[in-house]
Amino acid sequence: MIYFDNVSKSYQDGTVALNGVTLSIKQGEFVSIVGHSGAGKTTLVKLLLGEDNPTTGSVSFDSVNIKKIKAKDMPELRRRIGVIFQDFRLLPNKTAYENVAFAMEVAGKADEEIASDVPHVLELVDLTKKMWNFPRQLSGGELQRVAIARAIVNQPDLIIADEPTGNLDPINTYEIVQILKKINDMGTTVILTTHNKGVVEALGKRVITMDHGRIIRDDSTGKYAL
Numbered sequence: 001m002i003y004f005d006n007v008s009k010s011y012q013d014g015t016v017a018l019n020g021v022t023l024s025i026k027q028g029e030f031v032s033i034v035g036h037s038g039a040g041k042t043t044l045v046k047l048l049l050g051e052d053n054p055t056t057g058s059v060s061f062d063s064v065n066i067k068k069i070k071a072k073d074m075p076e077l078r079r080r081i082g083v084i085f086q087d088f089r090l091l092p093n094k095t096a097y098e099n100v101a102f103a104m105e106v107a108g109k110a111d112e113e114i115a116s117d118v119p120h121v122l123e124l125v126d127l128t129k130k131m132w133n134f135p136r137q138l139s140g141g142e143l144q145r146v147a148i149a150r151a152i153v154n155q156p157d158l159i160i161a162d163e164p165t166g167n168l169d170p171i172n173t174y175e176i177v178q179i180l181k182k183i184n185d186m187g188t189t190v191i192l193t194t195h196n197k198g199v200v201e202a203l204g205k206r207v208i209t210m211d212h213g214r215i216i217r218d219d220s221t222g223k224y225a226l
Protein backbone atom coordinates (compact mmCIF):
# COMPACT_ATOMS: atom_id res chain seq x y z
CA MET A 1 0.00 0.00 0.00
CA ILE A 2 2.82 2.40 0.93
CA TYR A 3 6.31 2.32 -0.48
CA PHE A 4 9.22 4.62 0.30
CA ASP A 5 11.94 3.95 -2.26
CA ASN A 6 15.34 5.22 -1.11
CA VAL A 7 13.85 8.50 0.11
CA SER A 8 16.00 11.37 1.27
CA LYS A 9 14.78 14.78 2.37
CA SER A 10 16.97 17.82 2.92
CA TYR A 11 15.44 21.11 4.02
CA GLN A 12 16.59 24.44 2.60
CA ASP A 13 18.89 25.11 5.55
CA GLY A 14 20.75 21.90 4.72
CA THR A 15 19.19 19.73 7.48
CA VAL A 16 18.99 16.13 6.32
CA ALA A 17 15.68 14.94 7.82
CA LEU A 18 15.50 11.60 5.96
CA ASN A 19 18.49 9.74 4.61
CA GLY A 20 17.95 6.78 2.27
CA VAL A 21 14.69 5.47 3.73
CA THR A 22 13.25 2.37 2.08
CA LEU A 23 10.06 1.11 3.62
CA SER A 24 7.04 -0.91 2.64
CA ILE A 25 3.73 -1.09 4.51
CA LYS A 26 0.99 -3.50 3.51
CA GLN A 27 -2.73 -2.88 3.68
CA GLY A 28 -4.11 -3.86 7.08
CA GLU A 29 -0.83 -3.48 8.98
CA PHE A 30 -0.44 -1.61 12.28
CA VAL A 31 2.97 0.06 12.24
CA SER A 32 4.48 2.15 15.01
CA ILE A 33 7.26 4.57 14.11
CA VAL A 34 9.46 5.47 17.05
CA GLY A 35 12.57 7.59 17.49
CA HIS A 36 13.93 10.55 19.40
CA SER A 37 12.77 14.06 18.60
CA GLY A 38 14.33 15.11 15.29
CA ALA A 39 14.67 11.53 14.01
CA GLY A 40 12.51 12.28 10.96
CA LYS A 41 9.09 10.88 11.93
CA THR A 42 7.07 14.00 11.11
CA THR A 43 8.92 14.47 7.83
CA LEU A 44 8.01 10.91 6.87
CA VAL A 45 4.33 11.64 7.60
CA LYS A 46 4.43 14.91 5.61
CA LEU A 47 5.83 13.14 2.55
CA LEU A 48 3.13 10.49 2.81
CA LEU A 49 0.42 13.16 2.94
CA GLY A 50 1.92 14.91 -0.09
CA GLU A 51 2.52 18.06 1.98
CA ASP A 52 6.13 18.07 0.86
CA ASN A 53 8.24 16.23 -1.73
CA PRO A 54 11.32 14.07 -1.24
CA THR A 55 14.64 15.55 -2.37
CA THR A 56 15.53 12.20 -3.94
CA GLY A 57 13.69 8.87 -4.14
CA SER A 58 9.94 8.36 -4.33
CA VAL A 59 6.91 7.80 -2.10
CA SER A 60 4.04 5.72 -3.51
CA PHE A 61 0.52 5.10 -2.28
CA ASP A 62 -1.14 2.14 -3.96
CA SER A 63 1.62 2.16 -6.59
CA VAL A 64 1.03 5.82 -7.50
CA ASN A 65 3.99 8.16 -7.02
CA ILE A 66 2.59 10.90 -4.75
CA LYS A 67 4.79 13.52 -6.40
CA LYS A 68 3.03 12.89 -9.71
CA ILE A 69 -0.48 13.38 -8.36
CA LYS A 70 -1.93 16.58 -9.81
CA ALA A 71 -3.06 19.31 -7.40
CA LYS A 72 -6.69 18.77 -8.40
CA ASP A 73 -6.43 15.07 -7.48
CA MET A 74 -4.76 15.62 -4.09
CA PRO A 75 -8.06 15.94 -2.15
CA GLU A 76 -8.91 12.43 -3.31
CA LEU A 77 -5.67 11.06 -1.82
CA ARG A 78 -6.26 13.02 1.38
CA ARG A 79 -9.76 11.55 1.72
CA ARG A 80 -8.23 8.09 1.77
CA ILE A 81 -6.05 9.06 4.74
CA GLY A 82 -7.41 10.05 8.16
CA VAL A 83 -4.99 12.01 10.34
CA ILE A 84 -4.90 12.37 14.12
CA PHE A 85 -2.59 14.92 15.78
CA GLN A 86 -1.15 15.36 19.28
CA ASP A 87 -2.99 18.69 19.68
CA PHE A 88 -6.38 17.33 18.45
CA ARG A 89 -7.10 20.28 16.06
CA LEU A 90 -10.85 20.36 16.64
CA LEU A 91 -12.98 23.35 15.74
CA PRO A 92 -13.65 25.14 19.06
CA ASN A 93 -17.04 26.55 18.10
CA LYS A 94 -18.51 23.23 17.03
CA THR A 95 -19.75 20.41 19.26
CA ALA A 96 -18.25 16.92 19.13
CA TYR A 97 -21.09 15.91 16.79
CA GLU A 98 -20.58 18.97 14.56
CA ASN A 99 -16.81 18.46 14.36
CA VAL A 100 -17.34 14.96 13.00
CA ALA A 101 -20.28 15.98 10.78
CA PHE A 102 -18.20 18.81 9.30
CA ALA A 103 -15.63 16.31 7.96
CA MET A 104 -18.46 14.55 6.13
CA GLU A 105 -19.93 17.82 4.82
CA VAL A 106 -16.54 18.82 3.39
CA ALA A 107 -16.35 15.41 1.69
CA GLY A 108 -19.75 16.12 0.07
CA LYS A 109 -21.74 13.46 1.95
CA ALA A 110 -25.55 13.56 1.97
CA ASP A 111 -27.44 14.79 5.05
CA GLU A 112 -29.05 11.38 5.70
CA GLU A 113 -25.67 9.66 5.62
CA ILE A 114 -24.25 12.25 8.04
CA ALA A 115 -27.20 11.80 10.40
CA SER A 116 -26.72 8.04 10.53
CA ASP A 117 -22.88 7.79 10.48
CA VAL A 118 -21.90 10.49 13.00
CA PRO A 119 -23.70 8.92 16.01
CA HIS A 120 -22.34 5.55 14.94
CA VAL A 121 -18.64 6.60 14.99
CA LEU A 122 -19.13 8.58 18.20
CA GLU A 123 -20.51 5.40 19.76
CA LEU A 124 -17.48 3.50 18.51
CA VAL A 125 -15.22 5.87 20.50
CA ASP A 126 -17.62 5.76 23.47
CA LEU A 127 -18.69 9.40 23.31
CA THR A 128 -22.43 9.09 22.77
CA LYS A 129 -23.15 10.85 26.06
CA LYS A 130 -20.94 13.82 25.25
CA MET A 131 -21.75 14.36 21.58
CA TRP A 132 -23.34 17.77 22.21
CA ASN A 133 -20.40 19.06 24.26
CA PHE A 134 -18.05 21.68 22.86
CA PRO A 135 -14.27 20.98 22.94
CA ARG A 136 -13.82 23.20 26.02
CA GLN A 137 -16.24 20.87 27.87
CA LEU A 138 -14.22 17.73 27.10
CA SER A 139 -11.10 16.17 28.68
CA GLY A 140 -7.91 15.50 26.69
CA GLY A 141 -8.79 11.84 26.21
CA GLU A 142 -12.30 12.76 25.06
CA LEU A 143 -10.95 15.38 22.64
CA GLN A 144 -8.68 12.79 21.10
CA ARG A 145 -11.60 10.38 20.78
CA VAL A 146 -13.57 13.04 18.86
CA ALA A 147 -10.54 13.53 16.62
CA ILE A 148 -10.40 9.78 15.98
CA ALA A 149 -14.13 9.71 15.16
CA ARG A 150 -13.56 12.57 12.71
CA ALA A 151 -10.59 10.77 11.13
CA ILE A 152 -12.49 7.52 10.54
CA VAL A 153 -15.95 8.81 9.62
CA ASN A 154 -15.22 8.93 5.88
CA GLN A 155 -13.88 5.37 6.04
CA PRO A 156 -10.27 6.03 5.03
CA ASP A 157 -7.94 3.20 3.98
CA LEU A 158 -5.18 4.54 6.23
CA ILE A 159 -5.08 6.27 9.61
CA ILE A 160 -1.97 8.24 10.52
CA ALA A 161 -1.81 9.03 14.23
CA ASP A 162 1.07 11.48 14.83
CA GLU A 163 1.97 11.36 18.56
CA PRO A 164 -1.74 11.02 19.46
CA THR A 165 -1.07 10.27 23.12
CA GLY A 166 1.63 12.92 23.65
CA ASN A 167 -0.69 15.09 25.77
CA LEU A 168 -2.50 12.28 27.61
CA ASP A 169 -2.12 10.49 30.93
CA PRO A 170 -1.52 6.71 31.02
CA ILE A 171 -5.21 5.73 31.34
CA ASN A 172 -6.29 7.87 28.39
CA THR A 173 -3.24 6.73 26.44
CA TYR A 174 -4.31 3.12 26.96
CA GLU A 175 -7.86 3.90 25.79
CA ILE A 176 -6.69 5.69 22.64
CA VAL A 177 -4.37 2.82 21.74
CA GLN A 178 -7.19 0.31 22.25
CA ILE A 179 -9.41 2.32 19.90
CA LEU A 180 -6.66 2.45 17.26
CA LYS A 181 -6.26 -1.30 17.62
CA LYS A 182 -10.02 -1.78 17.17
CA ILE A 183 -9.95 0.35 14.00
CA ASN A 184 -7.06 -1.76 12.71
CA ASP A 185 -8.96 -4.97 13.55
CA MET A 186 -11.78 -3.68 11.33
CA GLY A 187 -9.31 -3.58 8.42
CA THR A 188 -7.91 -0.05 8.34
CA THR A 189 -4.13 0.34 8.07
CA VAL A 190 -2.72 2.33 11.02
CA ILE A 191 0.57 4.23 11.25
CA LEU A 192 1.33 5.50 14.74
CA THR A 193 4.26 7.76 15.62
CA THR A 194 5.09 7.74 19.31
CA HIS A 195 7.75 8.24 21.97
CA ASN A 196 5.93 5.92 24.34
CA LYS A 197 7.79 2.69 24.89
CA GLY A 198 4.94 1.17 26.93
CA VAL A 199 2.44 1.75 24.10
CA VAL A 200 4.62 0.02 21.55
CA GLU A 201 5.37 -2.95 23.76
CA ALA A 202 1.71 -3.40 24.73
CA LEU A 203 0.70 -3.36 21.06
CA GLY A 204 3.09 -6.14 20.07
CA LYS A 205 2.88 -5.02 16.43
CA ARG A 206 5.52 -3.94 13.92
CA VAL A 207 7.87 -1.20 15.13
CA ILE A 208 10.13 0.89 12.92
CA THR A 209 12.84 2.72 14.84
CA MET A 210 14.32 5.87 13.29
CA ASP A 211 17.46 7.74 14.18
CA HIS A 212 18.99 10.74 12.40
CA GLY A 213 16.79 10.24 9.34
CA ARG A 214 17.52 6.55 8.95
CA ILE A 215 15.62 3.37 9.80
CA ILE A 216 17.86 1.62 12.31
CA ARG A 217 15.49 -1.21 13.15
CA ASP A 218 12.32 -2.78 11.75
CA ASP A 219 10.87 -5.34 14.14
CA SER A 220 7.68 -7.30 13.60
CA THR A 221 6.95 -8.00 17.27
CA GLY A 222 6.87 -4.77 19.18
CA LYS A 223 10.46 -4.23 20.23
CA TYR A 224 11.54 -0.67 20.97
CA ALA A 225 15.24 -0.32 20.30
CA LEU A 226 16.07 3.03 21.91
Ligand code: ADP
Residues within 6 Å of the ligand: 011, 012, 013, 015, 016, 017, 035, 036, 037, 038, 039, 040, 041, 042, 043, 044
Ligand atom coordinates in the same frame (compact mmCIF):
# COMPACT_ATOMS: atom_id res chain seq x y z
P1 ADP B 1 10.61 14.07 14.42
O1 ADP B 1 9.20 14.14 13.97
O2 ADP B 1 11.14 12.68 14.51
O3 ADP B 1 10.85 14.86 15.68
P2 ADP B 1 11.19 15.80 12.15
O4 ADP B 1 10.83 15.09 10.90
O5 ADP B 1 10.26 16.84 12.67
O6 ADP B 1 11.53 14.73 13.29
O7 ADP B 1 12.59 16.51 11.95
C1 ADP B 1 13.74 15.87 11.38
C2 ADP B 1 14.86 16.90 11.24
O8 ADP B 1 14.49 17.86 10.25
C3 ADP B 1 15.14 17.71 12.50
O9 ADP B 1 16.53 17.97 12.56
C4 ADP B 1 14.37 18.99 12.29
O10 ADP B 1 14.96 20.06 13.00
C5 ADP B 1 14.47 19.18 10.79
N1 ADP B 1 13.33 19.89 10.20
C6 ADP B 1 12.03 19.54 10.24
N2 ADP B 1 11.27 20.40 9.53
C7 ADP B 1 12.14 21.33 9.03
C8 ADP B 1 11.97 22.48 8.20
N3 ADP B 1 10.78 22.86 7.72
N4 ADP B 1 13.08 23.20 7.88
C9 ADP B 1 14.31 22.81 8.34
N5 ADP B 1 14.52 21.73 9.11
C10 ADP B 1 13.45 21.00 9.45
